[in-house]
């Protein structure tokens with residue numbers, strides 16, 4: 004059982020947490036299912052909004068879904084694999100962007116302000132890059148568990164939604180390596196241009212991804228080993244936060260390729276581990292669409308974004324808010340005196 008006061012200290016403790024995940028609140032969902040057909044609209048006329056209100060209620064454990072307290076947390080981490088020249092930007096950008104988040108100058112600041120979401124920034128040992136995973140595992144067991152536990156501390160009971168965002172130059176190389184390790188195929192299927200690399204860099208990045216999976220093959224026994232070997236601290240923190248959210252009854256809206264790669268490590272351990280998650284936006288990064296298909300989900304938005312920071316998911320928060328408001332605020336046929344379907 005997850006206890007926020009005693010965070011896990013090893014990947015085995017996290018494996019134990021994964022074994023006993025809380026399930027959906029069927030009573031809350033039954034209440035939504037009973038009210039929905041009474042609302043003043045033809046049955047099913049709100050389409051996916053109806054799925055969203057049912058999902059929110061079930062995972063919040065509340066028969067009236069809320070969207071007053073959504074939180075976006077941007078986890079920032081730095082990646083040793085940048086030494087292989089896999090990004091269009093230098094690693095110093097991580098710290099500079101953290102300052103920018105704090106000063107309110109990034110895209111995610113404006114989106115959070117617009118959609119009325121709380122924004123937090125958490126540095127995950129940002130000053131210390133992980134090991135270069137083209138040479139050795141990115142993290143050891145304890146380090147990976149520590150980053151996951153740190154991510155868990157981003158979640159509190161009472162939040163209506165959590166969006167895991169990230170900042171980490173080089174982290175689309177990690178995301179590609181995670182997806183390739185979990186779902187196979189060719190390294191090229193999972194490797195994209197990230198921040199905007201040229202053809203030659205893309206070739207090098209693809210080789211780094213393919214070779215890393217071969218290098219670590221014998222020690223990647225499950226998806227948490229994959230996370231430890233080729234992930235990054237901000238990716239581990241997002242995975243921890245997504246897991247803690249399940250325990251704290253906080254639904255999760257996933258963002259781009261990197262946040263979905265973090266989430267995929269949980270799904271690979273347990274097929275139902277992401278039932279409390281929806282995907283806010285499909286990134287331009289080609290591996291993301293493929294990954295979403297593997298996860299059996301459908302993104303809410305397709306807006307041509309490839310920023311990270313939680314930006315695409317944050318932009319979709321009003322869809323969730325409108326869904327909750329319709330479910331809670333619409334009059335019933337009886338109350339409004341509207342005639343219901345005649346046959």
Ligand SMILES: O=C(O)c1ccc[n+]([C@@H]2O[C@H](COP(=O)([O-])O)[C@@H](O)[C@H]2O)c1
Pocket residue numbers: 089090091092169170171172173174175176196197198199258259260261262286287288291309310311312
């Ligand atoms: O999440 C995505 O789909 C995504 C796609 C492209 C780029 N990013 C962001 O760009 C950074 C990683 O890109 P790169 O090229 O350095 O691997 C990192 O800070 C991510 O937040 C994120």
Ligand SMILES: Cc1cc2nc[nH]c2cc1C
Pocket residue numbers: 092096100169170171198310311312
């Ligand atoms: C400027 C910049 C902003 C970002 N935000 C998330 N990833 C990023 C990568 C870069 C390079």
